[in-house]
Amino acid sequence: MVTEAPYYHQTYQESDVFLHAFRNRIPLLLKGPTGTGKSRFVEYMxxxxxxKLITVSCHEETSSTDLIGRYIIKGAETVWVDGPLTTAVREGAILYLDEVAEARPDVIVAIHSLTDHRRELFIDKLGETVKANENFMLIASFNPGYQRGFKELKPSTRQRFVALNFAYPEAKIETEILVNETGVDKDIAKKLVSIGGKIRNLIELGLSETVSTRLLVDAAKLIHSGLPKRLSCHVAIVEPLSDDEQARESLKDLIDLMI
Structure with a gap:
């Protein structure tokens, strides 16, 4: 259970969409680049x-067995242990599949029957079909265009969800987020947001990912705790974004100029 309310600044009608999807038992897909608040939004809702919230961080080795469950040896017995998907279906929890496109294809196959009118999960190892609890909700997130389309969701899968698009917030809201998250001075927050905006427009550097709100929050935390501003920006923004020496020097020059 998420016992404390996470800070979340609504920029659209995300909460309304979530609540209506929940009431109508419709799965929800969150689209957007890393660090735009998708996971925080799920925690908030x-x-x-x-x-109850169950989160699975998907990667290339995540399989349907990891989600559904498996037999394990316990003492002299072999016992079945439900995976996070089965647990959520039985108990009526929110299951959040973070970066679902990174998982193996059999994961998508496993959740198909939960994303339409059937709302049921077939466990082949038990020969059992589990009807989803009325409070069960499936949420998935992915980053469209990540690594130039290397990992994408098929249209047949995407059309099983209603979708929300997450983008970087406008400057005023992003400044408020930094101040609320870190306690940093508002003027410093504005400078960090301005740096983020500049870097997001530097397409000529060929960065695979641009600066996220999360990175700006990290820089603000370091500054607020007493680390010099330029050094904070270099280690929290520049170094995570690129290993290319020329790109890093360009980013450092930009930050030095703006700080």
Whole structure:
């Protein structure tokens, strides 16, 4: 259970969409680049609805067995242990599949029957079909265009969800987020947001990912705790973004100029 309300600044009608999707038992897909608040939004809404939240961070080795469950040896017995998906289906929890496009294809196959009118999970190892609890909700997130389309969701999968698009917030809101998250001075927060805006427009550097709100929050935390401003920006923004020496020097020059 998310016992404390996470700070979240609504920029659209995300909460309304979530609540209506929840009431109508419709899966929800969150699209957007890393660090734009997708996971924070899910935590915020889990707290708002009072629902248990189970989060799975998907990667290339995540399989349907990891989600559904497996037999394990316990003493002299072989016992079945439910995975996070089965647990959420039985108990009526929110299951959040973070970066679902990174998972193996069999994961998508496993959740198909939960994303339409059936709302049921077939566990082949048990020969059992589990009807989803009425409070079960499936949420997935992914980063469209990540690594130039290397990992994408098929249209047949995407059309099983209603979707929300997450983008970097406008400057005023992003400044408020930095101040609320870190306690940093508002003028410094404005400078960091301005740096973020400049870097996001530097497409000529060929960065695979641009600066996220999360990175700006990290820089603000370091500054607020007493680390010099330029050094904070270099280690929290420049170094995580690129290993290319020329790109890093360009980013450092930009930050030095603006700080």
């Amino acid at each position: 889990a707290h708002t609805t009072g629902q």
